[in-house]
Amino acid sequence: MAALPPALSDTIVALSTPPGAGAIALVRLSGAAAISLTDAVFSGKTLAEQPSHTLHYGTIRDESRIIDEVVVSLFRAPNSYTREDVVEISCHGSDYIVQQLLLLFTRHGARLAEAGEFTKRAFLNGAFDLAQAEAVADLIAADSQLSHQVAMQQMRGGFSRELKDLRARLVQFAALLELELDFGEEDVEFADRSGLLVLLTEVRGLVQRLLRSFELGNVIKNGVTTVIAGRPNAGKSTLLNALLNEERAIVSEVAGTTRDLIEDEVSLDGIRFRFVDTAGLRDTTDLVESIGVERTLKRVQQAAIILYLFDLTDTTPAALQAQIDDLQLPSSTPVLAIGNKLDVASEEEIAAFRARPNTVLIAASRGDGLDELRQVLLSRVRGEGLDRAGSSTIVTNLRHARSLESAALALDAVLAGISSGTGTELLAADLRQALAALGEITGEISSDDLLTSIFTQFCIGK
Structure with missing residues (x-):
C-alpha cells in the first residue's frame, strides 16, 4: 500500500457519539500513535501489551488530576474499522469531560478529525470501496425499515x-481491443464483434435496470412527498x-384557515411519507392567502403523489376533473381523488364517485376510509417495486445514478460503433x-475533489 499523505498519517481524535449531555460518550482515536497516546494518560493496564479487541477499565489523568473513570476498547491494525490502530474511550457523557479529553489528546500530539475522516481512512486503507463507504452515511441517516435494509445491503457490498x-x-473485451490497436498495421481482430455485441447488450440492460431502480431508491431514501390539495x-x-x-394543523369552519404549508412525516408499514397540507385553492383578494395559494401551486408540481381532496356534498365528477386539470400537473404525477364527508353525503352523491378510478371515499373527521x-398509498408505491428492495440492488445515491x-x-x-463498423480506436475509447x-x-477511479x-457530508467522528 502506498504511503498516506501526511495529513492522513496523523493520529486523529474525535467524539463519535452525538454532542450534548448523556449517560455515555465515546471518544475515538485512530492512527499509528493511538495506543501510545492513550497509554500516556491512561491509568490501568499498559495498552501496548494488550491484545486486540479487548476492554480495559481505568482512569484518564491529566498529570495527577483524574478527568474520568473510563472503559477503553482496543483494536489493533489491520483488524479495525480504519485498518489502523484504533482506541475507543467510553466515558461519562458530560460536555466538560469530553472537551477535557479532546484537549488532552491534542496536547499529546493527536489532531482533531475532520468530517468523515475515520471512514475516509477505512476506504483509503482498503477496508471497503467508495459505494460501501457512502452506504455508511446512509445507514446512519436511515429512519425507516426499508432505508435501513437498502443501506445495509449496500454497505455489505451487494451493489459493489x-x-x-x-x-x-467488459475489461476482457477492452483488453482485446487495446491489443488490436497494438497490431493496427496487421489489420487483425482479436475481439469477436458478434460476441462483444451480445455482451454489451446484456451489460447495457443491467445498467438500465440499475438506473430504473433509482426512482425507487430515491423514495426509500428520502420518503414520498405527498401533497394534500383541494378547495377551501x-x-x-x-x-x-x-x-x-x-x-398538527388548525381546523376551522372558516374558509382559508390554512395559509401556509404544514408538513410532517409518518411511516406507513416501513415506508416514509411526508404529508403536506396546503392552502385551499381559490381566487382571493386576501394578500396573505394569495401567497399561500401560490405556494400550494408550486408545491404540487414537486409532489411524488397528490391527494386531491374534495367535498362529496358539493362537487360533481365533471367539476372534480376540471379542478384537477387546473393544477396542470406533469403527466407522470399520480393523483388520488379523495372524496371527504362520507358521513354526511347522500347516497346519490356517494354513488356518483363510487366507481371512479383512483378515488377513495372517506370521512376524515371520524377516520372512516383512512x-x-x-x-392505496402503499400499493401505489409498492407498485413501483418496493417489495423487491431486499432482494435486488436498488440505487439510492444521485452520484451513482449520474455515473450509470x-x-x-x-x-x-x-x-x-459496432453496428456502423467504427474503427477499433473509437470503440476502445468509448469502452474505456x-x-x-x-x-x-x-x-x-476517483479524485481528491470527489473524495x-x-x-465532508459525514458527521465528525465517523
Whole structure:
C-alpha cells in the first residue's frame, strides 16, 4: 500500500457519539500513535501489551488530576474499522469531560478529525470501496425499515459486487481491443464483434435496470412527498391530523384557515411519507392567502403523489376533473381523488364517485376510509417495486445514478460503433469511458475533489 499523505498519517481524535449531555460518550482515536497516546494518560493496564479487541477499565489523568473513570476498547491494525490502530474511550457523557479529553489528546500530539475522516481512512486503507463507504452515511441517516435494509445491503457490498462483475466482463473485451490497436498495421481482430455485441447488450440492460431502480431508491431514501390539495373547507387539515394522529394543523369552519404549508412525516408499514397540507385553492383578494395559494401551486408540481381532496356534498365528477386539470400537473404525477364527508353525503352523491378510478371515499373527521387510503398509498408505491428492495440492488445515491447514466451513454456509443463498423480506436475509447464511469462509483477511479465532496457530508467522528 502506498504511503498516506501526511495529513492522513496523523493520529486523529474525535467524539463519535452525538454532542450534548448523556449517560455515555465515546471518544475515538485512530492512527499509528493511538495506543501510545492513550497509554500516556491512561491509568490501568499498559495498552501496548494488550491484545486486540479487548476492554480495559481505568482512569484518564491529566498529570495527577483524574478527568474520568473510563472503559477503553482496543483494536489493533489491520483488524479495525480504519485498518489502523484504533482506541475507543467510553466515558461519562458530560460536555466538560469530553472537551477535557479532546484537549488532552491534542496536547499529546493527536489532531482533531475532520468530517468523515475515520471512514475516509477505512476506504483509503482498503477496508471497503467508495459505494460501501457512502452506504455508511446512509445507514446512519436511515429512519425507516426499508432505508435501513437498502443501506445495509449496500454497505455489505451487494451493489459493489454487481458493479465489479459488470466491469470485469467488459475489461476482457477492452483488453482485446487495446491489443488490436497494438497490431493496427496487421489489420487483425482479436475481439469477436458478434460476441462483444451480445455482451454489451446484456451489460447495457443491467445498467438500465440499475438506473430504473433509482426512482425507487430515491423514495426509500428520502420518503414520498405527498401533497394534500383541494378547495377551501374540503377537510385537508382534518385529513392531515388524522393521518399523523395528532393535532398538527388548525381546523376551522372558516374558509382559508390554512395559509401556509404544514408538513410532517409518518411511516406507513416501513415506508416514509411526508404529508403536506396546503392552502385551499381559490381566487382571493386576501394578500396573505394569495401567497399561500401560490405556494400550494408550486408545491404540487414537486409532489411524488397528490391527494386531491374534495367535498362529496358539493362537487360533481365533471367539476372534480376540471379542478384537477387546473393544477396542470406533469403527466407522470399520480393523483388520488379523495372524496371527504362520507358521513354526511347522500347516497346519490356517494354513488356518483363510487366507481371512479383512483378515488377513495372517506370521512376524515371520524377516520372512516383512512385504512383504505393508507393501503392505496402503499400499493401505489409498492407498485413501483418496493417489495423487491431486499432482494435486488436498488440505487439510492444521485452520484451513482449520474455515473450509470454516463456508462449507459458510452455503451450506446460502442453499440452504435459496432453496428456502423467504427474503427477499433473509437470503440476502445468509448469502452474505456464506460469502464471509467462504473469505476467512479466504487472508487476504483476517483479524485481528491470527489473524495472531499463525499466525506465532508459525514458527521465528525465517523
